[in-house]
Amino acid sequence: MTNVAQVLQDKIEQTTFTISPEATVLEAISLMANKGIGAVVVTDQDKVVGILSERDYTRKVMLMERTSKETAVQEIMTAKVLTVTKSTSVETCLDLMTDRHLRHLPVVENDRLIGLISIGDLVKAVMDDQRKLIDQLQQYIAS
Template sequence: MSVKTILRGKGGDIFSMASDATLQMVVAELAKRKVGALLIIDGERLAGIVSERDVVRVIARDGPSALTSPVSAAMTQKVETCGLDEPIHDVMSRMTASRFRHMPVVEEDRLVGVISIGDVVKERIEEAERERDEMQAYIHSV
């Protein structure tokens, strides 16, 4: 199974904000979209990713006034991405090892979606259930 399988099921919606957004704008967009992270776009370029965790960390450090800060105060600038054909198991390992929950999907230098660790775990569980069902069907047919 590959990342393509996940995006086929959930779609390729990409929620993003411009790099000149404030953390208050980010918080409002996260709440509106009911997502845990937003991609930060600078023109056509992926400039970073900002998550709920990032925002909480900055507010804990700087207090409520942090909400007037630019998104660059909280975002991760070195964003790890994956490709459509990357195996789900590899993506899950990378996300777990690096301790992040959202990964942009890129195809030929173009953003095509975002997957979360929840999406990956859901797909792995469904895959395990399919394998179990196939094994049970095989056992009952013998």
């Protein structure tokens, strides 16, 4: 089965966007809107300290009547971030994401952020694996 290293290699967009925990929520949501992304990794000197998603914003700013200009990212980010490594299997990632209701997983190596994978990246990888298996089986049957 495919692992995270292969998923990262196959991704069209390799850039992982990060933000400081001291940045304002307005800066974070502006970054997400400008880049067309649903989450941004919060880092301090390349170490993952949190993740901020659109869901965090709606639940912890809008619904609690905070202001985006005055609220720091560290006040609303998800601080207990589940991370994976390049050797983690796609199946394991999908299990983690399903069980914990996550849409994004930061990828770390030596405690440093090296990428971010989404549920969409993993679904694409599974579909590619299934397509390859079907092709192999069809070739086997035809020969």
